[in-house]
Amino acid sequence: MNINVLLTPSELPHSSENGESIAIVIDVLRASTTICVALSSGATAILPALTVDEASATFLRLRPTIRFLGGERKGVKQLGFDAGNSPLEYMPESVAGKTISFTTSNGTKALKLAAKANKIYIGSFVNLKSSVEYIVSKHSKANVDFTIVCAGSGGQFSYEDAVCAGGFVQLLAKKLPIAVLSDTAAAAEVLFAKHKNNLIGLLQNTMHGKRLIELGFSDDIECAADINSLSIVPYVDGKTIVMAK
Ligand code: 3SL
Numbered sequence: 001m002n003i004n005v006l007l008t009p010s011e012l013p014h015s016s017e018n019g020e021s022i023a024i025v026i027d028v029l030r031a032s033t034t035i036c037v038a039l040s041s042g043a044t045a046i047l048p049a050l051t052v053d054e055a056s057a058t059f060l061r062l063r064p065t066i067r068f069l070g071g072e073r074k075g076v077k078q079l080g081f082d083a084g085n086s087p088l089e090y091m092p093e094s095v096a097g098k099t100i101s102f103t104t105s106n107g108t109k110a111l112k113l114a115a116k117a118n119k120i121y122i123g124s125f126v127n128l129k130s131s132v133e134y135i136v137s138k139h140s141k142a143n144v145d146f147t148i149v150c151a152g153s154g155g156q157f158s159y160e161d162a163v164c165a166g167g168f169v170q171l172l173a174k175k176l177p178i179a180v181l182s183d184t185a186a187a188a189e190v191l192f193a194k195h196k197n198n199l200i201g202l203l204q205n206t207m208h209g210k211r212l213i214e215l216g217f218s219d220d221i222e223c224a225a226d227i228n229s230l231s232i233v234p235y236v237d238g239k240t241i242v243m244a245k
Contacts, residue, residue, distance in 0.1 A: 002145045003172055005165045005184040008152040009106075012113040019143035022135065023117035024168055027151035028160040029208045030085050030217075031107020032124040033224040034070075037087035039243045040232045042096030043068070046241040048108040052078050055103035062099055071103035075215050087223045110151035111236065117147065120236040125164050125199060125224060130231040132171040134244055146172060148185070159191075159206040160224075163199075166192025167227075199225035 006012065026032055035046055044066070049055035052073060059069040070083040070090070077084030083094065085104050102108060114120050119139070123131050139146075148168050150161035166188035173179055173189070181189070195202040203209040203221045212220055233244040 001142050001176060001179045002182065003148070003169055003179045003185045004146070004182040005148045005150065005162070005169065005188045007150050007157050007162055007184055008155060009110040009113045009149055010155055012116070012149065020139065020141070020145070021117045022139050022144060022146050023114040023120045023149055024123045024131070024135070024146065025107070025110050025114050025120060025149045025151060026123045026161045026164050026168070027104070027107035027110060028124050028164045028224050029158070029203065029206075029212060030087060030220055030224060031104040031151065032122045033126055033220075034085055034087040034090055035102075035107075035122050035234050035241060036124055036127045036230050036232050037223070038070075038090035038095050038100055039234050039241070040230045041090055041092040041094075043090070044097060044099050046100045046102050046234075047239065048111050048241060049101060049103040050109060050112060052103055055101045056080065059101035062101065066097060066099050068095055068098040068100045070100050071108075073105060075212060075217070086217055086220050088219055106151040106153055110149055111241075114149050122234040122236075122241060123148070123164065123168055125167065125227040126230045127228075127232045127234075128164070128167045128171065129228040131233045132168060132175065134233040136172065136175045140176060142178065146179070148188075153208055158208055160203055160208065162188050163191045163195050163202060166190065167196065196227075199227060
């Protein structure tokens, strides 16, 4: 059993040394936080798309009464979309009972790149504890390898994703003491230990966090930093993101 962290998705697809490979994809700012919030607001499913055109085409194929189109480019809601990528736009009054066609610059791309894993979960600070508890309850055999994938930004390292990955490493390793940590997993764990008591301060000072503040999304940072605020475990089922029950 190994726990590895990929600091950018560029190393994907990643093969497992053992039998079962479990991926946890993280894009704290903001795709994985928004996915968690949308599902806990009662969205039925999220369909990730690589491009704005693909998301729009998928949206048009859905039944008008249950469809919702969300996502961003350069952090901004696209023309004709119901919402951008702010988790605060995915409250129950907007998305309960809806199927969301969703595209973001990095998060949905990382999800597609992780497709070779046997199972793909979506992680963020908001669902750290609940998702690790669920994942461990389902995948604790010695032949499992965990790969935590940081979505990064434009193919580059994102500090906040690495810190969140470290939170997953710490909890997974605590619950699965036989697991062997890679060097990136050990480094991410150190970063989490350094920042876990001031996640808002961390997110406000990363490159992506500063850009979101400039765009007027400071509230999204507080939402994304609210560790363990949601009991939700999103995973990819075929081409759809749904909530584990
Ligand atoms: O890249 C992504 O997937 C987004 O989360 C980026 S943004 O926060 O909407 O700018």
